[in-house]
Amino acid sequence: MSEPKPRILIVGAGPAGIRAAELLAGAGLVPVIVDEAERAGGQIYRRPPAGFARTAATLYGSEAQKATALHRSFDALVAAGQVVHHPRSSVAAIADGQAHVIGPTGSLRIGFDRLILATGAMDRVVPVPGWENPGVYGLGAMQIALKAQGAALGRRIVLAGSGPLLTLLAVQLLKAGADVAAVLDTAPLAHQIRGFGGLAARPVFALRGLAMRARLAGLYNSGVTLGRIDADANGPVALVWHDSAGRERRTDCDAVGLGWHLRAETRLADLAGCAFAYDDAWRQWLPQADAMGRAAPGIYLAGDGLRLLGADGAEIAGRLAAGACLADCGMPAPDPGEDLRRLRRLSRFAGGLARAFPWPGETAAALPDETVVCRCEGITAGALRHSVDIGGGELNRAKSLGRVGMGRCQGRYCELAAAEIAAAHAGLAGAALAGRLRGQAPVRPAPVSALLDPAER
Template sequence: MASAMTRVLIVGAGPAGIRAAQVLVAAGLHPVVVDEGARAGGQIYRRPPENFQRSSKVLYGSEAAKADALHQCFEQMLGLGQLGYHMRASVLGLGAGQAQVLQADRVHTIAYDRVILATGATDRLAPVPGWQSAGVYSLGATQIALKAQGVALGRRMVLAGSGPLLTLVAAQLLKAGARVAAVLDTSTLRTQARGFAGMALARPGVALRGLSLRAQLGRRYHAGVQLDRIETDATGPVAMHWRDAKGRARVSACDMVGMGWHLRAETHLADLAGVTFDWDKTSAQWLPRTDAFGRGGDGVYLAGDGLRILGADGAELAGRLAATACLIDAGLPAPDARATLKAIGRMERFATAMQRGFPWPAQMVRALPDETVLCRCESISAGDLRATLALSGPEANRAKSLGRVGMGRCQGRYCQLAGAEVIAAQAGLHPAQVGRLRGQPPVRPAPVDAYIASEPENAAQSSA
């Protein structure tokens, strides 16, 4: 009997991970969930501390009911002892049926037969001269501070980038009473209109909600801008210098800048698990290759934004599909997935249209001045990388080893895509030809003494 001895590890307790756990628990399995957060919910439905005063309606807006349902689902499974849960824990590496997990300043090992990677995504950032300054944040960090602590990261803020998150974060800050001086979108209105048509066909309600949020920004919002530089002093940003759609120079005074261009799939663990990657031309990034259910290899399943950037609703569907595939492959009864596959197809059409309407600013990145810091971890400039290519050639990993771009604390999460554009422009290539930085353990920084204190642990144990 293929059986209840099947040990399933789920990495991530966001929408994808929670729904995957729900499907497995319904089938009689006892999955183990490892998550970096203090409470389950992921980034999109990040939960504040227990004594936080703002309601879920205020925190999540129109998505409050979905957030509450996910939180309650997880808490119920946890309360009934139906899953193991390791919170504030990071998977540093995995392979050969074992995951190395950093928790409470030590590394322990969790054994598994199958693993579902629901690792989510991080902000995708494009360098702008001055972005290395203190006081420049990602849009995701800006939103986390607001959700988790009710904090606005500046007294006069400029938000820049492109995509729905730019509009959403701006609207959330305004609703909370923060002062947003300008919202600068690098996508033109014409480009956005072409994408909106496809978005409205796939998910009309979501598209209309986006327009409603945009309307709340009023004259703060500017489309088709060019970002020139962030002016700073010893304390941080003092102004964003930019050009409007007609090429006119503009300056917006500020003491904080938030930036982001959609999301970048978090794929380091998928890489270590042996998953194959393909360049996705629509989203302009490397994404894991899987089947429709998220199978990425023998006993490896992917779900959520770590597989495809489909948002919270798409992540829930992908979590169910990954768990369904896991049950099928283990020879266990599995739910009918036809309706879920149809629904996720609609999410994919919406996401494709959205990426086309709010594209990655490739030309802006390729034209960065030499003095612009490209890799914030290692303080490597665009000019440093260009100079490295005479020795490394146009190959990402060799340029990394000789020039250190992507070798810092973030392991290329924030500079890899921009670095590929700079290399490609210098060599006259497409970014896909530059290659992808290989993932290496540990995928998160870890103290040496955490390894010294390490010891194996049975996967069925919970450290909640």
């Protein structure tokens, strides 16, 4: 009698999750895939609803062929019954070899023998005085609205932050006919030049970024310092900032997009028992894994939730994680040599990005006391500093005393800035010493009934 096939659960149907599913299905397994979107593709290749008029070339630009190839591959797997797909579903908790999933028809539990987490990343945001007002979004949220619905969030938009998405979104909005009033990059040109050596690892992408930057012309400003977002009852009316020479500027607007590259989505990795270490280049805590993505017994990580390497890196990491999973199950797996070499080159490029577009930790640490840091709970920088005065600079202690990071996002938006504030106020030598917020279930807002045993409801 043959042994039962291992049950493989993949969380996330972006580039990493899709490539992992392909390899596993090709080996005769039927992985289960849970994804929060209606249609697979992830954030980078997010798909609009069926019947949407905008073309792939319009939505994804130079990456249109890659996007459509991934979409076709995944759709074919689903149609052939080679994968089980749970769209519009979130994993709220992981425990005892089960994922507690909340979907459109309620909750269910999915057992697994092996788990591949391809949870991706989200906006990394520095609070700006006034950012708690309606009409202030993450850059990723603005891009989602544009890709999924063809909608620009605002009539006159200011984009601020740093990193490739800042430039890319500005160009995408302009192509869609939106009124972009200014693109404000906090990274000085000197820092951007400093990272050029690493960016040369992918010269085509580096040159493509420069070409997009040129299209922005006078809209783009580097080395700026953000002052505040002025708002009335309807939302933003202006963003006040200082240019690289220190002169105060004021740009009228009715919407603001903020983002400083990405932060890895790691809450499920935390619940799954993965180890973490502080990454000095990216100024955030990242889960640890070997080159193939093995992070803990039976747990594999892939994509931006492990290494911030973008869509191409995510595809490679998805194949590697699936290959490691097959090998650990005693099944034939492809030679990973070429993928590992490509991943090293992408890592050099990512290092260049981190140097070119640094996280402005010093700016976060110096936020005025009245600035809201935790938007969910309305916690100001002053209140956080008061918590530090009482309990010290450890971030979980500050959370328990003052509720920072205790809202519905579980600190995803405020944790990094809060750590900078707590560490600086406590006199610690860096945000790493403030620690990280511990992951807790449910990792997404969930009804209590979803967490009960079916017999107890």
